[in-house]
Amino acid sequence: MKYLHLLSYTILIFTIGCKKSTNMEEQRIYKLERVGPAQVVQLYSDGFEQLTTKEKIFAYYLYLAGLAGRDIAIDQHHRNALEVRELFEQVYLYQSGIEKNIIDKITKYLKLFWINNGFYDNLTSKKFVPEITFEDFKNACTIAEKNGAKLGSSEENLITKLNRLKEVIFNPDFEPQMTNKTPNIDWIQESAVNFYDRNITYQEVEKWVKAGNEKNPLNSKIVKENGRLLEKIWRAGDGKIPEGMYSNYLKNVIYYLEQAIPYAANEHQAKTISLLINYFKTGNLEDFRKFNINWVKDTANVDFILGFIEVYLDPRGQKGEWESSVFFTNLEQTKLMNNLAKYAQYFEDRAPWQDIYKKKIDKTPIANVINVIASTGGAGPISPIGINLPNEQFIREQYGSKSVLLHNIVEAYEKSTGLELVKEFAADEYEIQLQEKYGSIADNLHTAMHEVIGHGSGKASEKLGGKDPSDFLPGYYNTLEETRADLVALWYAFDDKIIDIGYAKDGEELRHIGETMYQQTIRAGFTQLRRIGNSDQLEEDHMKNRQLIFNYILNNSNAVKSEKRNGKTFFKIIDYQQMRETVGKLLSEVMRIKAEGDIEAARKLIDTYGLKVDTKLRDEVQSRANKLDLPLYTGFVMPELEPVLDPESKIVDVKITYPMDLAKQMLKYSKFSRTVR
Ligand SMILES: [Zn+2]
Numbered sequence: 046m047k048y049l050h051l052l053s054y055t056i057l058i059f060t061i062g063c064k065k066s067t068n069m070e071e072q073r074i075y076k077l078e079r080v081g082p083a084q085v086v087q088l089y090s091d092g093f094e095q096l097t098t099k100e101k102i103f104a105y106y107l108y109l110a111g112l113a114g115r116d117i118a119i120d121q122h123h124r125n126a127l128e129v130r131e132l133f134e135q136v137y138l139y140q141s142g143i144e145k146n147i148i149d150k151i152t153k154y155l156k157l158f159w160i161n162n163g164f165y166d167n168l169t170s171k172k173f174v175p176e177i178t179f180e181d182f183k184n185a186c187t188i189a190e191k192n193g194a195k196l197g198s199s200e201e202n203l204i205t206k207l208n209r210l211k212e213v214i215f216n217p218d219f220e221p222q223m224t225n226k227t228p229n230i231d232w233i234q235e236s237a238v239n240f241y242d243r244n245i246t247y248q249e250v251e252k253w254v255k256a257g258n259e260k261n262p263l264n265s266k267i268v269k270e271n272g273r274l275l276e277k278i279w280r281a282g283d284g285k286i287p288e289g290m291y292s293n294y295l296k297n298v299i300y301y302l303e304q305a306i307p308y309a310a311n312e313h314q315a316k317t318i319s320l321l322i323n324y325f326k327t328g329n330l331e332d333f334r335k336f337n338i339n340w341v342k343d344t345a346n347v348d349f350i351l352g353f354i355e356v357y358l359d360p361r362g363q364k365g366e367w368e369s370s371v372f373f374t375n376l377e378q379t380k381l382m383n384n385l386a387k388y389a390q391y392f393e394d395r396a397p398w399q400d401i402y403k404k405k406i407d408k409t410p411i412a413n414v415i416n417v418i419a420s421t422g423g424a425g426p427i428s429p430i431g432i433n434l435p436n437e438q439f440i441r442e443q444y445g446s447k448s449v450l451l452h453n454i455v456e457a458y459e460k461s462t463g464l465e466l467v468k469e470f471a472a473d474e475y476e477i478q479l480q481e482k483y484g485s486i487a488d489n490l491h492t493a494m495h496e497v498i499g500h501g502s503g504k505a506s507e508k509l510g511g512k513d514p515s516d517f518l519p520g521y522y523n524t525l526e527e528t529r530a531d532l533v534a535l536w537y538a539f540d541d542k543i544i545d546i547g548y549a550k551d552g553e554e555l556r557h558i559g560e561t562m563y564q565q566t567i568r569a570g571f572t573q574l575r576r577i578g579n580s581d582q583l584e585e586d587h588m589k590n591r592q593l594i595f596n597y598i599l600n601n602s603n604a605v606k607s608e609k610r611n612g613k614t615f616f617k618i619i620d621y622q623q624m625r626e627t628v629g630k631l632l633s634e635v636m637r638i639k640a641e642g643d644i645e646a647a648r649k650l651i652d653t654y655g656l657k658v659d660t661k662l663r664d665e666v667q668s669r670a671n672k673l674d675l676p677l678y679t680g681f682v683m684p685e686l687e688p689v690l691d692p693e694s695k696i697v698d699v700k701i702t703y704p705m706d707l708a709k710q711m712l713k714y715s716k717f718s719r720t721v722r
Contacts, residue, residue: 046436046500046526047355047429075461077682077705080156082166082576084676085426085707086461090418090453090684093701096373099308100347101699104371104418105686106305107349111369111421113297114351116718117279118367118422120291121358122163122223124239125213130158132196132210134715136185137708139192143185150176151185152708159711160426160680164214165223165237167427168576168678170584172217172237179215183207224358224584226520228652232360240364242268249274250361262363264328264353266290279353280328294718295325298351310345317343321351337435341444344411347373348449350434355423357586361519368423370432375452378414382450384546385497386412392498392537397629398636404442404504411447412497417454418701419683421714426680426707428454431492433500433530438513442504448496450489458679459485465673470572470666471564472608472617479561483554487561490548491534498537499530506640517642524651525639527590531566532632535594538562539625563624567605567616570595574663575670576677581663582656593655594631600654602627614665682707 077085096104119126133155140148154164154175161167164174175182186203190196197203212219220237227235233247241250245267253259253267253274265276281295282288299322309315320336333352349372353365390406420428433448435441464481471477505514515522537543538559541552549555569591576588583589599605599616604624606617618624638646682704689698704710 046433047431074705075457077707079676080153082677083157083160084461084679086457086679086681087703087705088417088453088457088681088683089703090416090701092373092375092416093418096347098698102696103305103308104347105688105699106301106308107371108419108686110298110301110305111351111371111419112714112717113301114294114367114369115421115714117291117294119162121239121366122165123237125210126163129164129210129214133158134712135194135196136189139189139194141192142188147177147181147185156707159707162422168585169578169580170223170225172221174215174217179211224360226360226584227582232520236360238358240266240359245269245274261328261330263330263365278328281326283326286327289328299325310347314343314345334437334440337437337440338444341435341440341447350432354434357523362515362522366423370420370424371418372415372449375414375416378452381547382412382414382493382497385493386410388542388546389498389501391542393502396502397536398633402504402636402640404502408445410445410497410501414450414452417451418686425683427678428681430455431496433496438505441501446501448501450492450496457681461679466572466670466675469669469673470568472615476564479557479564483558483561486548487558487565490558491562494534494537495530499533500526502533503636503640509642514639514642518644518647521644521647521651523586524589524655525635525647527587528593529632529635529639531590531594532628532635535562535566535628536625536632560621563618563621567595567618571616571662572666574658574666577658577663581658581660583658589651589655593651596654597631598624598627613669614662680707682710
């Protein structure tokens with residue numbers, strides 16, 4: 046599970062333990078450029094230099110392993126995405142002589158492609174297309190080809206290739222959405238994501254799954270051959286087990302993982318890597334489970350996420366998108382998060398749901414605040430701010446889970462965003478003041494609670510027979526689970542224990558932080574409409590969950606008053622206690638739905654409150670937000686690692702650099718995946 050966006054953005058950095066920014070940090074450049082709806086921000090990984098040489102070298106190989114698999118994520122987004130990228134990158138590299146206006150538009154499209162790992166918008170899941178005509182692009186390609194670009198091949202010349210890809214690149218109505226879970230349509234036919242052959246229907250898959258044919262739901266593409274469905278498993282093979290789809294990438298990933306093993310922090314971590322290698326070879330989910338069980342217990346300073354992880358892109362919520370992230374613990378900040386984790390049982394006992402769904406927590410969940418070194422695929426260039434893994438309920442219940450809060454990502458978000466949005470949409474001056482003073486801490490606390498005591502909490506009903514609740518809630522599980530985690534944070538926002546844990550110094554501050562969090566929740570519930578263009582419904586699970594909570598509170602309590610001033614709509618919380626009670630009521634029901642796998646109730650709740658948007662409010666929010674000209678999302682330029690070699694070409698150290706240039710980094714990444722063994 047990943048936690049995607051800050052509820053709000055503030056420029057105030059509340060560093061717990063008050064680490065003062067040095068002058069050098071203040072002069073730092075975060076914002077690099079604006080590309081249409083996106084802003085590009087440089088990520089800094091403070092503390093990398095202080096790692097031991099061994100840790101740095103370990104991180105370096107993990108970083109290369111992540112890069113070696115990166116193209117898998119792009120191929121998963123659309124079956125033609127990699128060749129489209131190659132085409133645009135070649136034109137970009139050999140652009141001399143192309144009219145400025147045309148190459149500027151080509152560059153804009155390419156940058157958005159890089160940020161989104163394909164040509165579908167990460168927020169709306171809708172296709173975006175170049176702002177030039179097909180003819181213009183054809184001419185540009187011809188010029189680039191004369192300059193030396195490799196655009197066609199011996200089997201297919203440039204023009205044939207362009208004609209084949211014309212609809213995919215230029216027609217926004219052809220396969221318009223990557224993932225589409227609109228009720229009463231065929232989710233598989235209407236989703237362009239490359240997890241299913243295009244001629245497969247949802248019904249076919251359902252029938253095939255019911256007959257017990259699905260063996261690798263997480264790491265396979267479902268294809269149709271001779272009229273029959275089968276899984277193309279994503280695996281490298283190992284001699285006995287045949288190679289599967291993506292084997293060339295996975296072999297490279299394995300190669301770098303093997304290099305990392307001698308530099309692992311201890312035997313446990315070395316074993317963790319070996320288990321991951323084994324899983325990439327066999328593609329067997331039982332092997333992935335073994336890896337995860339080991340990974341959950343791995344507490345080494347440098348840690349990673351690698352493989353087929355989050356399932357948001359699959360309309361059925363089963364197939365994992367490639368993701369890589371290498372990071373290290375931020376010790377100072379982690380203390381606070383661990384404090385929260387220590388009280389996991391305290392919070393579980395006070396949950397508003399029925400006792401039968403309360404979990405006995407025998408191991409304190411691992412909760413780390415980390416600094417990211419580099420992420421790709423599902424975690425980069427667009428990055429979550431919190432992550433809780435593994436996703437499998439069985440492991441979470443038996444072995445616990447690991448939560449990470451991405452400190453340097455949050456910091457970079459905050460350093461690159463101002464208070465304009467809050468000032469426009471806050472109900473009153475009090476709300477702005479609270480946001481200025483407590484916005485950052487409320488955000489941090491919310492994310493920490495969402496991950497550590499949110500996703501980590503609760504127990505499935507025995508009625509499910511040990512199966513994962515997500516198996517019973519296809520298409521609805523993720524939204525439901527994100528809702529649940531957010532509600533847990535809101536339920537405890539005013540709990541005195543927060544003071545003991547160290548987030549607030551006294552009762553008054555606690556109240557202010559809690560109120561800030563509630564205001565952020567309400568504000569996020571409608572200001573997010575600025576991100577969805579002309580869609581009349583939401584697709585992304587976190588956005589759905591936020592709207593669900595917002596609408597539920599508005600429709601089932603008198604806690605929030607909506608008022609019009611000068612033609613503008615404002616939502617003001619007038620009764621925090623009542624809002625909390627409503628949160629508790631909803632949370633109890635959401636937990637029950639999850640625990641019992643009650644698909645009918647999930648459908649009703651989510652389709653009623655989370656799916657359709659109020660189009661009048663959407664238009665108003667967009668017209669107000671457009672005047673502020675704020676970006677809708679952020680893509681990060683990641684730090685880069687370079688080996689320091691001795692005269693015998695043995696690696697002796699690793700240097701970290703900050704490239705400050707999206708195009709440079711992305712072209713380097715692409716080149717890397719072409720040149721790996
Ligand atoms: Zn989450």
